[in-house]
Each structure stands twice: as C-alpha cells, then as structure tokens.
Amino acid sequence: MSIWENFWDLIWWFLWAFAFIAYLFALFAIIGDLFRDQKLNGWWKAVWIIFLIFVPFLTALIYLIARGKGMAERSQKEYSQVRAAQEEYIRQTAGTSASPSDEIAKAKALLDSGSINQQEYEALKAKALSHTA
Structure with missing residues (x-):
C-alpha cells in the first residue's frame, strides 16, 4: 500500500467526519429551534x-427548507432579547455616572444643607475634578 492511498483515505475520513459534525450542528440547531x-x-x-430520529437527513433538510426563515427570525429575536438584557444589567451594575459638575452641585447642596462641612465639600470637589483628568 502506497503513502498516497493512505493519504486519500485520511482525506476521505476527514470529509466524512466534517459532514457528520456539520449534521450534528444542524440537528442541535433544529432541536433548539423546535x-x-x-x-x-x-x-x-x-x-x-x-x-428526526427515524429519517434524520431527509427530515433535517425538509425542516431547514420549510422553516429556515422562521428559524433565523426566532434566533435573531432571542439574540436581541439577550443583548437587551445584557445592556440593562450593565446599566444597573455600572449605575449612572454623573458629570463632575453634577457631582460638585450635589456636594454644594450637601454643604448648603449643613450635611457636610467646608473641608468635606472641598474633598468631594477635588475627587469630582480628578475624574476628568
């Protein structure tokens, strides 16, 4: 047996393995979509x-042809929902970042109400201004 026969056997084996793995991906996508x-x-x-169990390849092909567009729409809808949930979570976790002028105004209001003294006001003001640098 020559090396080329072994080489083409290996190529043929990789081709079948690729086809089988691609089929598994399609099968799991179909089941998830169902x-x-x-x-x-x-x-x-x-x-x-x-x-899908008894006539797998034909059923997968028919499903992808008949319901492929709806499959893409449902996938896009789920992606949009997940993305919106992520963005909302990030907004909640990060909180609102006020501008330095807003922070200074809040500190000034605290100073005017007597909740903090002049030194604390200056410290808050310096902290707010340091965020811009």
Whole structure:
C-alpha cells in the first residue's frame, strides 16, 4: 500500500467526519429551534422529533427548507432579547455616572444643607475634578 492511498483515505475520513459534525450542528440547531418556537404546539414538535430520529437527513433538510426563515427570525429575536438584557444589567451594575459638575452641585447642596462641612465639600470637589483628568 502506497503513502498516497493512505493519504486519500485520511482525506476521505476527514470529509466524512466534517459532514457528520456539520449534521450534528444542524440537528442541535433544529432541536433548539423546535423548543424555542412558541407558535408550534407540542404534537407538531413531537412529530418533528420522531421524524428526526427515524429519517434524520431527509427530515433535517425538509425542516431547514420549510422553516429556515422562521428559524433565523426566532434566533435573531432571542439574540436581541439577550443583548437587551445584557445592556440593562450593565446599566444597573455600572449605575449612572454623573458629570463632575453634577457631582460638585450635589456636594454644594450637601454643604448648603449643613450635611457636610467646608473641608468635606472641598474633598468631594477635588475627587469630582480628578475624574476628568
């Protein structure tokens, strides 16, 4: 057996492995989309799953052709919801960052109300101004 026969066997094996892994990715995407779809009732989901088990390649191909556009829309909708939730979490965690003039105005209000003394006011003012530098 020559080295080239082994080489082409290896290439053929990689091709089949790639096709199988690509099929698994498509299968998991289809199953995830089935359970993400709120409009499809449970019986239709069960029918799709049964066909995916017994006629996997044909069912996956039909699902991608028939429901591919809706699949993309549901995926985009979920991505948008996750992104909005992340942005809201970041806003809540980071809090509102006031400008130095806002911080100085708040400190001045505290000074005027008598809650802090002149030295504390100067310290807050210096801290607010140091954030701009």
